Amino acid sequence: MESMIHDMAERLFRDHVTHRMREDAASGQCPEALWTQIEEAGLTMALVPEDAGGFGVPPAEALGLLRIAGAHGLPLPLAETLIANAVLATANMALPGGRLTIAEGEALRLEQRGKRVHASGHLTLVPFARWASLIVTIAVLDGTDHVLSLPVKVLNVAPAQDLAGMPRDDIKLDHTLAETDAVPLPRPMGGMRQLGALIRSLAAAGAMETILEMSIQYANDRVQFGRPIGKFQAIQHNLATMAGETAASRTAAEMAAGSYDTPAFALTVAAAKARAGEAAEKVGALAHQIHGAIGYTQEHALHHFTKRIWGWRDDFGTELDWTRELGRAALSSPHDTFWHFITDSAAKGAPA
């Protein structure tokens, strides 16, 4: 797919995201200058409807940016900000600009206190909370999805991190929100768990493509027994297996992105996150096998990508969470046969 915003993102990340930047980020340093460029290029607004300040590109194309960010191991919350802005815009809430993040709000308790909403509960593994100005989440009040916009500066953020060293923070919430910070969502978008699973699936597909490319390159360059190791059939077959898993993950993620904002999203995103998690394990393991000891060092770039795909398995639902969800849907579907479930519900959304 030809896309101007993809080309722009590709150039920006290729020129600026370095091994050093990913290292520094893992030790706590936010790459501010790159963030400014990303924002100036408008990438954080790509999923926002045109009338709310976006570019009006199709959602699948906007979401395609996240695969590219994943392919470069971008150590910044572009994906989170992209989704946060889209959710805020859908609820007609203010878009403050800057770095935002998202959190699963499914377990939060909301109660009406006069005109305001009180939120309590625990937000765990919130990506990049420390580096963000707002946490955007979706939680239910009286049976209706509400978008909450939580200013990070009033929250108590307990820092933790994922396998790649990226912030995954912990927040205890017991706050009464400003009236403008808790707004009913006019139409369902899927919960933050689904939206989060979507962005991780896309990023993982991109990262796996990079891992595959690095592995091919290494297999062609590294010489043992007088020839490049890529000449050995065992290595070739491992690379072919990685290509199949990577292609499946990308297809799955793009299928989910293609059904963003449609009734099919709930099941396609479940499939995408589950498939990406399974592939991440195989692709990561084979990449390290091919790279030998050098790949098992801090010095080599491979770990920035393998640790990311492994870490993302745990964000917004593990494979086990998502396969159970999909399995429950399949086994309890009203269709006569499993086939009808696959072609109808899984491809197009559950019957209304």
Next chain:
Amino acid sequence: MTLTAFSPPPPGTDFDDLRQEVRTFLAEELADFPPEKRAKSWNGFSRDFSRKLAQRGWVGMTFPKEYGGHARNALERYVVSEELLAAGAPVISHWIADRQSGPLILAKGTDDQKRRIVPRIAAGELCFCIGMSEPDSGSDLAATRTMATEVEGGFRINGTKVWTTYAHVADYMILFCRTGKSDDRHGGMSQFLVDLKATDNIQITPIIDLSGEHHFNQVVFDDTFLPSDALLGEKGEGWSQVMSELAFERSGPERFLSSFALIEELIRLLRDDATEAQQAEIGRLSAHLMVLRQMSRSVAGMLNEGENPSLQAAIVKDLGALFEKDIPRLARSLVSRPAVPGGSDSYAAVLAYTELAVPSFSLRGGTREILRGIIARGLGLR
């Protein structure tokens, strides 16, 4: 990476009305067709069924109208194909002709060949078989020895083909053989359209597979005369012609739905009270199936655009075979019920059939090792 990018199937290609029509037809035609027969998947043979399907316009769907086809696109054909497979309909009688021989004749055949043969394929009347493998040439197709020698008015063929699925009932074989000695391993090969019913000196002997069924055969050509107009395409171009058939042969839904009858049986047993672990396994299976279907439809979209996605097809077949081969293991890990060949319990009978069928899934149509070699070459190795 272009190799790992499977462009989504074009929008608006669900063809729901067509799907419903096919389902209604199958519900009637296969009302009494038991699960253990459905388990044969696309290996089930019924001329009668193929003819009825053709009467509905569902054979030769993508062929041009002037040759008896229906000028529909590859994604419409895809809907019909997957519905047939999911129902376990007996389709092999027309399957190979519809999938690859017909398109090959349309692409490379003479006008006369097209007029004589293609309309009868579209009518569901002709069964084709593929004469590629030989006793000493399996994966290494370029080692083919069967030889066509040019003689007055045609060719004399000598050699042996093997594993030829349904040669004993087929009307035609697309024969792949040597027409010249060439230093180039891939040179000097050609394809022929062999009328099996009207040609003398062809000996077809059954080979019984490990499940006890007779579907494949040995086919011996003993100074067999073929007229010049049996040559299909250019003399010496056989290799590249075969290679362009492979994207059709390898990417379709038959590369991951061969065990589908067992999946339906398994889900029927689990439906009412599945444990969380069982739910998760069914979810994993669903995720794989959803993704394979999307990849396979993507390749159908590329074929429709006239591209040659043979590498993507190899990926679909490799992943597809892993999936369909794994179903008996999965079933055994979720349900403890012994496999009983021909047993009265349909789960037990379907499990038995499928356990014996799965070893062939990563052999036929190109072995797993060969596919991975092709993919590796596509990645820039070798």
